[in-house]
Amino acid sequence: MNFKNDLVNNILPFWLKDAIDYENGGIYTCLDKDGNIYGTDKSVWFQGRALWVFSKAYNCIEKNEEYLKAAKNIYKFFPKCTDTDGRMFFTVTKDGRELQKRRYYFSETFAAIGCAELYKATGDKEVLESAEKYFAVAYECFKGVRKNPPKINPENLKTKALSPVMIMLATAQVMRSVPGLYDKYNAIAKECLDEILHGGYLTERALLESVSIDGKFVDSPNGRIVNPGHSLEAAWFILAEGIVTKNDEAISAAKKIIDITLPLGIDKTHGGIIAFTDLDGKPPVQLEWDMKLWWPQCETMIALRLAYTVFKEEKYLKLYEEFKEYCEKYFVDNESGEWYGYLHYDNTVSTTLKGNIFKGPFHIPRLYIIMAMMDEFGGIVEYMG
Amino acid sequence: MNFKNDLVNNILPFWLKDAIDYENGGIYTCLDKDGNIYGTDKSVWFQGRALWVFSKAYNCIEKNEEYLKAAKNIYKFFPKCTDTDGRMFFTVTKDGRELQKRRYYFSETFAAIGCAELYKATGDKEVLESAEKYFAVAYECFKGVRKNPPKINPENLKTKALSPVMIMLATAQVMRSVPGLYDKYNAIAKECLDEILHGGYLTERALLESVSIDGKFVDSPNGRIVNPGHSLEAAWFILAEGIVTKNDEAISAAKKIIDITLPLGIDKTHGGIIAFTDLDGKPPVQLEWDMKLWWPQCETMIALRLAYTVFKEEKYLKLYEEFKEYCEKYFVDNESGEWYGYLHYDNTVSTTLKGNIFKGPFHIPRLYIIMAMMDEFGGIVEYMG
Numbered sequence: 001m002n003f004k005n006d007l008v009n010n011i012l013p014f015w016l017k018d019a020i021d022y023e024n025g026g027i028y029t030c031l032d033k034d035g036n037i038y039g040t041d042k043s044v045w046f047q048g049r050a051l052w053v054f055s056k057a058y059n060c061i062e063k064n065e066e067y068l069k070a071a072k073n074i075y076k077f078f079p080k081c082t083d084t085d086g087r088m089f090f091t092v093t094k095d096g097r098e099l100q101k102r103r104y105y106f107s108e109t110f111a112a113i114g115c116a117e118l119y120k121a122t123g124d125k126e127v128l129e130s131a132e133k134y135f136a137v138a139y140e141c142f143k144g145v146r147k148n149p150p151k152i153n154p155e156n157l158k159t160k161a162l163s164p165v166m167i168m169l170a171t172a173q174v175m176r177s178v179p180g181l182y183d184k185y186n187a188i189a190k191e192c193l194d195e196i197l198h199g200g201y202l203t204e205r206a207l208l209e210s211v212s213i214d215g216k217f218v219d220s221p222n223g224r225i226v227n228p229g230h231s232l233e234a235a236w237f238i239l240a241e242g243i244v245t246k247n248d249e250a251i252s253a254a255k256k257i258i259d260i261t262l263p264l265g266i267d268k269t270h271g272g273i274i275a276f277t278d279l280d281g282k283p284p285v286q287l288e289w290d291m292k293l294w295w296p297q298c299e300t301m302i303a304l305r306l307a308y309t310v311f312k313e314e315k316y317l318k319l320y321e322e323f324k325e326y327c328e329k330y331f332v333d334n335e336s337g338e339w340y341g342y343l344h345y346d347n348t349v350s351t352t353l354k355g356n357i358f359k360g361p362f363h364i365p366r367l368y369i370i371m372a373m374m375d376e377f378g379g380i381v382e383y384m385g
Numbered sequence: 386m387n388f389k390n391d392l393v394n395n396i397l398p399f400w401l402k403d404a405i406d407y408e409n410g411g412i413y414t415c416l417d418k419d420g421n422i423y424g425t426d427k428s429v430w431f432q433g434r435a436l437w438v439f440s441k442a443y444n445c446i447e448k449n450e451e452y453l454k455a456a457k458n459i460y461k462f463f464p465k466c467t468d469t470d471g472r473m474f475f476t477v478t479k480d481g482r483e484l485q486k487r488r489y490y491f492s493e494t495f496a497a498i499g500c501a502e503l504y505k506a507t508g509d510k511e512v513l514e515s516a517e518k519y520f521a522v523a524y525e526c527f528k529g530v531r532k533n534p535p536k537i538n539p540e541n542l543k544t545k546a547l548s549p550v551m552i553m554l555a556t557a558q559v560m561r562s563v564p565g566l567y568d569k570y571n572a573i574a575k576e577c578l579d580e581i582l583h584g585g586y587l588t589e590r591a592l593l594e595s596v597s598i599d600g601k602f603v604d605s606p607n608g609r610i611v612n613p614g615h616s617l618e619a620a621w622f623i624l625a626e627g628i629v630t631k632n633d634e635a636i637s638a639a640k641k642i643i644d645i646t647l648p649l650g651i652d653k654t655h656g657g658i659i660a661f662t663d664l665d666g667k668p669p670v671q672l673e674w675d676m677k678l679w680w681p682q683c684e685t686m687i688a689l690r691l692a693y694t695v696f697k698e699e700k701y702l703k704l705y706e707e708f709k710e711y712c713e714k715y716f717v718d719n720e721s722g723e724w725y726g727y728l729h730y731d732n733t734v735s736t737t738l739k740g741n742i743f744k745g746p747f748h749i750p751r752l753y754i755i756m757a758m759m760d761e762f763g764g765i766v767e768y769m770g
Contacts, residue, residue, distance in 0.1 A: 030606065030670075038667040039606040097541040156482040221415065221424040282423040283738035285415075287673045287727060290735065342672060345729060350675065353668035 001324055001332075003375060007368035008062055014338040014354065015050070015361040020070045024095045026077030027070070029360030033352035034336045040094040044081045046360035047074055048110025048134075052174075053365045055117035060383075061372055071118050075127065078111060086137045087146075091357060103148035108138035109167050113174040120178065128178065135175055139188065142168050158213045159222070162201050166234050168192045173241065173384060186245070193241050196234065197253050206264060206279050207231040207257050224279045225286075228265025229296020231257055232273070232303040239306055240380050251310065258307050262319070265296070270347050271326045273300050291350065292343040295363035297327050302370055306380050339364050386709055386717075388760060392753035393447055399723040399739065400435070400746040405455045409480045411462030412455075414745030418737035419721045425479040429466045431745035432459055433495025433519075437559075438750045440502035445768075446757060456503050460512065463496060471522045472531075476742060488533035493523035494552050498559040505563065513563065520560055524573065527553050543598045544607070547586050551619050553577045558626065558769060571630070578626055581619065582638050591649060591664050592616040592642050609664045610671075613650025614681020616642055617658075617688040624691055625765050636695065643692050647704070650681070655732050656711045658685050676735065677728040680748035682712050687755055691765050724749050 017035050019028045021042075029046045030039030051074045058067040080096025081088050088107035091099040115131030118124075140146040142164055169192035176185035200215020201208045206226045212218050235257040242250030265273040273296040276289040301323050308316035330347045331339040333354075341359040342350040353359070373383045402420050404413045406427075414431045415424030436459045443452040465481025466473050473492035476484040500516030503509075525531040527549055554577035561570035585600020586593045591611045597603050620642040627635030650658040658681040661674040686708050693701035715732045716724040718739075726744040727735040738744070758768045 032668055039670070041605070093541055098538045099542055100537050152485050153483045156478055157484055220426070283417055283736045283741075285424070285738075285741050287676065287735070291672065344731075345733075345735070346731075348730075350672070350730070351668045353670075356668075356670050 001328060001368075001371075003368045004061065004372035007057070007365060007372055008064070010337050011365050011368055012054070012057060012067070012361070015365075016066060016070060019355070019361075020073055021077075021094065022073055024077070025073055025080070026094075026096070027074050027360070028094070029355040029357065031353070031355040033333065033354060035338075035354060038353070039356075041091050041099060041357070042077075042081075042094060042096075043091060043357040043360060044089050044107040045110050045357075046362070047077055047081055048107065048112070048114040049362040050074055050360060051114030052110065052117050053361045053369070055114065055121050056369055057365065058121050059117060061369060068121060071114075071121070075115070075118055075130075078115075078130065081107070081111075086133070087141075088134070088137075103151060105138040105141040105148075105164075106167060108134045108141070109171040112138060112171055116174050116178050131175065131178070132181075135171060135185075138171065139168070159210050159218055160199070160213055161210050162196070162208065162230070162234065165192050165195045165199070166230075166237065169196065169241065170237050173237065173244075177384060189241060190245070193238065193247070193250060196238065197249065202253060202257065204260070206260055207234060208279075221278070221282070221285050224282060225284060226261070226264050226277050226279055227275070227296075228261050228273050228277065229275070229293070229299050231261040232265070232296070233299035235261065236299065236303040236306050236380075239303070239310060240384050243310065243380060244384050255307065255311060258303050258316075262300075265300070267292070267345070270345065271322070272330070272343070272347065273297055274345075288342075290345040292330070292345070292347060294331055294339050294341045294359065297323060297331060298363040298367040301327070302367060305371070305374060309374070309379060386713060386753075386756075388753045389446065389757035392442065392750060392757055393449070395722050396750050396753055397439070397442060397452065397746070400750075401451060401455060404740075404746075405458055406462075406479065407458055409462070410458055410465070411479075411481070412459050412745070413479070414740040414742065416738070416740040418718065418739060420723075420739060423738070424741075426476050426484060426742070427462075427466075427479060427481075428476060428742040428745060429474050429492040430495050430742075431747070432462055432466055433492065433497070433499040434747040435459055435745060436499030437495065437502050438746045438754070440499065440506050441754055442750065443506050444502060446754060453506060456499075456506070460500070460503055460515075463500075463515065466492070466496075471518070472526075473519070473522075488536060490523040490526040490533075490549075491552060493519045493526070494556040497523060497556055501559050501563050516560065516563070517566075520556060520570075523556065524553070544595050544603055545584070545598055546595050547581070547593065547615070547619065550577050550580045550584070551615075551622065554581065554626065555622050558622070558629075562769060574626060575630070578623065578632070578635060581623065582634065587638060587642065589645070591645055592619055593664075606663070606667070606670050609667060610669060611646070611649050611662050611664055612660070612681075613646050613658050613662065614660070614678070614684050616646040617650070617681070618684035620646065621684065621688040621691050621765075624688070624695060625769050628695065628765060629769050640692065640696060643688050643701075647685075650685070652677070652730070655730065656707070657715070657728070657732065658682055659730075673727075675730040677715070677730070677732060679716055679724050679726045679744065682708060682716060683748040683752040686712070687752060690756065690759060694759070694764060 027050045028037050029043050032038050054067045054071040089098050090102040112131050112135040115127050119128040172185045172189035176182050200211040210222045235254045238250050239254035267274050272292040274290050275293050276284045276286045278284045304316050304320035338354045340349050344350045370383050412435045413422050414428050417423050439452045439456040474483050475487040497516050497520040500512050504513040557570045557574040561567050585596040595607045620639045623635050624639035652659050657677040659675050660678050661669045661671045663669045689701045689705035723739045725734050729735045755768050
């Protein structure tokens with residue numbers, strides 16, 4: 001992989017070819033192997049995520065006006081993705097009519113980082129206001145100020161999950177990088193980091209996805225589940241946080257997460273990182289548990305390369321090179337561009353689709369952007385800025 | 386397979402060993418390969434489904450008091466699975482506190498058939514009242530008298546789905562079999578059959594899972610999806626309906642569904658029925674699309690054997706025998722009993738679990754019960770009675 005070259009000549013062009021909807025605004029993500037649209041419902045997550053990717057590529061990789069044009073076209077679709085209460089939908093029709101609105105606030109966090117990055121490109125104050133507005137909505141949900149009806153009755157399932165606090169950390173990290181916003185969002189990043197490190201998720205055996213409200217291990221399928229790609233993504237968020245804020249505790253914790261997660265996640269027979277595993281070897285209930293999904297491989301590569309950069313241990317470099325080879329061999333589609341998203345347990349392709357409601361231009365271009373910047377600068381600090 | 390023998394010596398004992406919760410009432414379904422409980426949350430679907438299975442086995446296979454004891458123990462758990470509005474939950478804690486309540490009414494339909502079958506065993510009028518009460522709640526949801534908040538905004542996605550009408554047909558069929566209830570529930574079965582046959586789901590190419598409100602094909606991932614196991618299950622419901630009510634149109638429609646579905650569902654390379662396919666060869670969005678799940682194999686076997694019985698075409702018998710061999714070879718666990726639930730595309734075992742929230746004692750024992758009764762009586766009419 002030549003990250004910068006592949007990013008600008010393969011990954012981004014794949015999504016720029018037909019997916020940007022200049023008629024209605026926004027971006028389609030249901031693309032088949034060749035990039036043809038097989039479904040027109042739009043993922044709101046991906047409006048924000050794609051806005052971030054094209055803006056970030058414009059800001060940090062290449063001042064390509066096509067990136068900025070795509071970003072602006074996606075941004076103008078945001079009002080249609082937003083309900084009257086300020087919260088965003090989960091999916092909308094191609095022309096922006098509500099299909100599904102969910103209780104989660106991931107849509108809003110991705111919108112916030114997308115706007116933050118576009119603002120850096122254009123300096124448009126309205127875009128900055130949008131970033132802060134979407135972040136505020138997400139933060140109100142996170143803090144329980146806005147109450148969304150819970151999926152599971154909280155009276156009877158007294159647990160808390162890693163995902164919400166982890167996404168708030170990552171979102172605050174991006175918001176913090178906007179000139180003038182450091183102090184406000186640094187405080188929130190610190191709040192989230194503290195909860196991740198001291199909220200009971202990080203045990204001697206794994207970074208848990210779900211623990212009791214008072215931070216204890218719950219011996220249930222959800223309590224035992226490990227999502228290795230998610231753990232390794234969290235690890236590099238935390239490691240980056242440690243570097244940027246000079247926090248040794250965070251740096252040590254990130255190393256620990258990487259070291260305990262890799263043996264749980266790596267498929268020793270076929271290579272790659274599996275989707276889920278049960279910490280006690282009981283059956284994971286997720287049907288795709290032993291499939292190889294694109295994004296855990298991306299997050300593993302980032303975590304490994306960053307770990308090598310910081311800790312200088314050869315094992316990280318060796319494994320990073322192995323994963324790079326593995327992804328080149330099995331995930332990269334040399335015929336039609338971009339990556340496959342879903343491989344069977346044995347690395348054969350399960351479906352040739354390049355995008356759906358959950359796969360679009362995010363983890364893969366983010367990997368390539370970070371790697372291209374590390375190739376250039378040697379560290380992660382510039383990526384975080 | 387010796388259906389009656391395997392049912393009474395393998396399948397039912399597997400679920401009777403440790404899954405029946407005589408402490409709290411009800412049944413656990415999260416069982417590992419050996420039948421050990423790995424999760425204690427209870428599926429409300431499976432309270433009704435298991436009640437039906439143990440009652441039906443008692444009524445039609447063997448007057449084993451253990452079946453009746455299990456059935457009664459499950460029935461006494463029903464009040465804890467039922468909300469104050471009469472609707473049921475989707476999952477509850479082991480002691481019957483609400484975890485999740487969903488907008489769908491499958492829980493109520495399974496409770497209705499379970500109670501109907503238990504009533505046949507005991508003649509307890511309260512159980513009959515429960516059957517009619519749960520059916521009434523489901524029917525009110527089906528007819529829109531009870532409004533549940535829709536998942537997708539119905540203003541912008543004007544489609545209707547096969548599942549709700551198909552489950553109401555199957556539920557009405559069981560309710561109709563209770564002495565004294567024929568006329569009332571026969572009218573509902575007829576209403577459902579008419580909608581399935583004339584509502585636009587049955588096309589020349591496939592039985593569709595989702596069509597527009599006015600019964601037209603929708604060219605979207607959901608509109609194009611075929612669930613072959615579901616289609617073949619519908620086919621045998623419809624074929625049985627045709628036989629019981631002497632409706633030639635239903636009999637012809639069932640044959641057509643079987644004939645158009647088999648080529649869409651059969652994996653010509655590895656055997657078995659896949660989980661999903663896109664009618665136009667576009668990527669199915671379900672990750673498990675090419676996995677072999679237990680229940681589509683069961684429904685295929687029933688459809689094929691019934692088709693052979695009715696139409697006397699050798700092709701159905703030949704394929705039925707092939708599926709029986711296939712399931713014996715790959716699904717039946719000769720070490721620990723029962724069937725695996727989830728095989729990879731290549732028939733290797735994906736997970737060794739025997740149960741979860743969606744797999745429990747239903748499709749497999751129902752298959753064995755029907756087959757044992759067909760072995761004995763040669764037809765399906767006695768099963769329906």
